Amino acid sequence: MSSIGTVSPQTMTFAEPLPLQSGASLRDYTLMYETYGTLNADHSNAVLICHALNASHHVAGWYADDPKNVGWWDNMVGPGKPVDTDRFFVIGINNLGSCFGSTGPMHANPATGKPYGAAFPVVTVEDWVAAQALLADRLGIAQFAAVMGGSLGGMQALAWSIMYPDRLRHCVVIASTPKLSAQNIAFNDVARQAILSDPDYRGGDFYAHGVVPKNGLKVARMVGHITYLSDDDMAEKFGRKLRDITETGSYKFGFGIDFEIESYLRYQGDKFSEYFDANTYLLITKALDYFDPARAYDGDLARTLAHTKAKFFLASFTTDWRFSPERSREIVQALLANRREVTYAEIDAPHGHDAFLLEDPRYMNMVRAYFDQIGQETELTTARSAA
Amino acid sequence: MSSIGTVSPQTMTFAEPLPLQSGASLRDYTLMYETYGTLNADHSNAVLICHALNASHHVAGWYADDPKNVGWWDNMVGPGKPVDTDRFFVIGINNLGSCFGSTGPMHANPATGKPYGAAFPVVTVEDWVAAQALLADRLGIAQFAAVMGGSLGGMQALAWSIMYPDRLRHCVVIASTPKLSAQNIAFNDVARQAILSDPDYRGGDFYAHGVVPKNGLKVARMVGHITYLSDDDMAEKFGRKLRDITETGSYKFGFGIDFEIESYLRYQGDKFSEYFDANTYLLITKALDYFDPARAYDGDLARTLAHTKAKFFLASFTTDWRFSPERSREIVQALLANRREVTYAEIDAPHGHDAFLLEDPRYMNMVRAYFDQIGQETELTTARSAA
Numbered sequence: 014m015s016s017i018g019t020v021s022p023q024t025m026t027f028a029e030p031l032p033l034q035s036g037a038s039l040r041d042y043t044l045m046y047e048t049y050g051t052l053n054a055d056h057s058n059a060v061l062i063c064h065a066l067n068a069s070h071h072v073a074g075w076y077a078d079d080p081k082n083v084g085w086w087d088n089m090v091g092p093g094k095p096v097d098t099d100r101f102f103v104i105g106i107n108n109l110g111s112c113f114g115s116t117g118p119m120h121a122n123p124a125t126g127k128p129y130g131a132a133f134p135v136v137t138v139e140d141w142v143a144a145q146a147l148l149a150d151r152l153g154i155a156q157f158a159a160v161m162g163g164s165l166g167g168m169q170a171l172a173w174s175i176m177y178p179d180r181l182r183h184c185v186v187i188a189s190t191p192k193l194s195a196q197n198i199a200f201n202d203v204a205r206q207a208i209l210s211d212p213d214y215r216g217g218d219f220y221a222h223g224v225v226p227k228n229g230l231k232v233a234r235m236v237g238h239i240t241y242l243s244d245d246d247m248a249e250k251f252g253r254k255l256r257d258i259t260e261t262g263s264y265k266f267g268f269g270i271d272f273e274i275e276s277y278l279r280y281q282g283d284k285f286s287e288y289f290d291a292n293t294y295l296l297i298t299k300a301l302d303y304f305d306p307a308r309a310y311d312g313d314l315a316r317t318l319a320h321t322k323a324k325f326f327l328a329s330f331t332t333d334w335r336f337s338p339e340r341s342r343e344i345v346q347a348l349l350a351n352r353r354e355v356t357y358a359e360i361d362a363p364h365g366h367d368a369f370l371l372e373d374p375r376y377m378n379m380v381r382a383y384f385d386q387i388g389q390e391t392e393l394t395t396a397r398s399a400a
Numbered sequence: 401m402s403s404i405g406t407v408s409p410q411t412m413t414f415a416e417p418l419p420l421q422s423g424a425s426l427r428d429y430t431l432m433y434e435t436y437g438t439l440n441a442d443h444s445n446a447v448l449i450c451h452a453l454n455a456s457h458h459v460a461g462w463y464a465d466d467p468k469n470v471g472w473w474d475n476m477v478g479p480g481k482p483v484d485t486d487r488f489f490v491i492g493i494n495n496l497g498s499c500f501g502s503t504g505p506m507h508a509n510p511a512t513g514k515p516y517g518a519a520f521p522v523v524t525v526e527d528w529v530a531a532q533a534l535l536a537d538r539l540g541i542a543q544f545a546a547v548m549g550g551s552l553g554g555m556q557a558l559a560w561s562i563m564y565p566d567r568l569r570h571c572v573v574i575a576s577t578p579k580l581s582a583q584n585i586a587f588n589d590v591a592r593q594a595i596l597s598d599p600d601y602r603g604g605d606f607y608a609h610g611v612v613p614k615n616g617l618k619v620a621r622m623v624g625h626i627t628y629l630s631d632d633d634m635a636e637k638f639g640r641k642l643r644d645i646t647e648t649g650s651y652k653f654g655f656g657i658d659f660e661i662e663s664y665l666r667y668q669g670d671k672f673s674e675y676f677d678a679n680t681y682l683l684i685t686k687a688l689d690y691f692d693p694a695r696a697y698d699g700d701l702a703r704t705l706a707h708t709k710a711k712f713f714l715a716s717f718t719t720d721w722r723f724s725p726e727r728s729r730e731i732v733q734a735l736l737a738n739r740r741e742v743t744y745a746e747i748d749a750p751h752g753h754d755a756f757l758l759e760d761p762r763y764m765n766m767v768r769a770y771f772d773q774i775g776q777e778t779e780l781t782t783a784r785s786a787a
Contacts, residue, residue, distance in 0.1 A: 031405065034653075036653075063585040134653070192640065194631060194632050196635075198640070198659050198661050199662070201632065202659075203623050206619050206666065210615035211597075228593075231593065232593050235589070236587075236623055244581060247581070251582040252581075253582065253585070255416075259427060264422075266686075268518070268721075272582070272585050274586050278590070279589070279593065
């Protein structure tokens with residue numbers, strides 16, 4: 014079991030306009046993606062990995078010129094790993110509106126020749142999935158063995174099962190939810206307000222002014238980060254530990270950093286504000302807020318999922334208070350109401366929402382066992398059609 | 401049972417410097433306070449009410465020239481109310497550093513003649529309690545029948561029991577905690593970063609520039625407000641309700657307000673930013689972060705409370721995730737370890753942390769019964785000493 018090693022991103026450009034849920038459309042757009050493993054002869058072993066808020070197409074491996082830049086799910090995807098690239102042809106795609114390569118707010122709007130900025134159209138989970146399907150068409154993948162994602166990535170997997178029921182055999186939804194709660198939306202709106210009210214945001218056209226709304230992005234990331242960790246995990250890792258012990262062994266009695274947790278969060282915020290795009294953050298939080306596939310069915314999730322044909326694997330984490338196990342169970346129940354085949358793992362892990370990115374042995378083993386089954390099915394079908 | 405009616409704030413000025421925990425001191429300071437009811441002959445029926453983050457000395461009643469400005473605990477304090485002003489002499493005091501009348505960052509620093517701004521010394525819960533004790537001295541109150549508070553106010557009541565064990569017979573601590581968790585501190589630091597990074601904060605000297613860091617205060621209040629409400633209550637009140645239904649009955653596909661919860665939170669944030677002082681907000685969050693009386697006893701809360709002599713009443717609310725029932729139970733257990741007399745009510749209420757300010761019949765009845773008992777004890781003692 015080792016990393017896939019050196020990988021290279023690829024791009025695919027689409028001239029044809031992509032109609033969006035908002036009524037707007039995007040034309041002349043580019044999708045950046047990576048692939049790992051080999052597509053088999055009947056194109057039946059493809060797995061699509063959908064990314065969450067601050068991730069990208071770079072799922073596994075590293076770049077020759079940047080070996081420290083390891084893919085965000087390298088512990089999950091690779092040779093001999095739970096999603097085994099010796100068996101599956103895995104695709105990671107960067108979503109539209111991102112700041113990691115696919116067309117986004119920092120790129121030139123073909124209509125004006127200037128960066129889109131805040132004029133980049135608001136994109137939805139469903140829009141992303143539609144773009145991913147077009148890329149799959151071009152790669153000759155009529156049906157995925159599985160579409161998989163965690164958090165916002167899980168929403169995309171769920172949307173695939175609803176929008177293109179015949180194009181995936183398995184839907185793998187980790188630490189996700191059928192829709193955000195009022196509290197989830199509230200935290201997103203705090204983040205947006207922090208960015209929008211930063212004078213350096215400049216109405217979204219900060220690129221032209223050579224500035225970046227760093228303070229807004231920092232606060233947005235800090236509040237987001239709190240919701241990714243569990244209260245217990247924070248208590249365990251940081252508690253009330255002081256960052257520096259002053260001469261009096263006491264507090265500093267100022268508005269600087271007293272506690273380790275402040276230092277950690279500010280550092281995370283600063284780091285994030287240096288690489289993430291403010292318009293992308295706004296776009297992605299809106300995509301999260303808007304996701305609610307049952308909305309078209311009077312809120313009836315069971316009716317919404319009646320159209321799906323995939324088999325499902327879901328996992329949630331006990332200490333995840335962003336998308337708690339209850340949210341995954343809503344999906345499970347709606348699937349069971351439709352007599353769908355569902356495997357559900359509720360993992361007792363201390364790390365909150367972030368657990369979906371971490372190496373918990375039970376979690377990894379569950380995913381491994383499930384993908385092993387997918388692999389066996391796929392290979393059996395291939396062997397039969399070859400026979 | 402009616403409101404106390406028209407009330408008037410009073411002020412008391414102290415020339416003598418108040419030594420603070422930071423090592424700094426405050427001189428020529430003023431405390432603003434209100435009293436309701438009548439102090440009895442032996443001064444044994446006084447109850448001190450300590451306020452939380454955005455409240456003040458204005459606990460009950462209203463002002464003749466501003467009848468809509470009703471005290472923040474008017475449902476709790478008044479004639480025939482749980483804390484019955486026909487029986488008790490109730491005092492509300494505004495804490496130092498506040499923006500509601502007692503000396504704070506917007507007042508002139510006697511050393512410079514200019515507003516303190518960010519130079520106002522960082523004050524702690526214990527500093528507030530020390531100032532409250534000086535005011536009690538002047539009012540001739542050697543011992544309170546009870547010191548009472550919710551949230552940050554409960555911390556003050558707890559500090560009273562530790563700092564001045566002989567000066568209160570009952571300590572009433574509602575929806576509070578013996579110290580903030582890492583997560584609590586993290587939310588406070590997000591709020592501080594939002595304020596400190598607002599260019600209109602001007603290093604705390606915004607008074608001189610005729611500006612107010614409204615955007616920072618707004619974001620700070622929004623994030624705070626989320627922690628005051630329960631997830632369930634937010635779901636119940638707001639859910640995913642849209643603010644306006646657009647022509648297409650759909651989302652607005654922009655960064656404005658889509659959901660009711662966004663509208664509500666932004667409104668709360670805007671309103672708050674119009675009346676609250678940014679330096680006060682910073683000061684109060686630091687007082688919250690710093691409160692940790694067990695720190696002087698190697699974190700041993702039982703040893704910390706061994707010095708107390710009061711009887712205790714504690715209450716917590718099941719859906720309060722800011723200061724959960726578990727935090728109150730820590731105090732209860734530490735008191736029981738010292739064989740203190742403790743009454744503890746864990747109220748099943750849907751309203752999160754804010755429940756302590758709301759009218760829940762079980763909660764009100766518990767407090768009423770407890771204060772009735774205090775009243776009976778007090779009157780019996782008074783009768784005996786008169787006999």
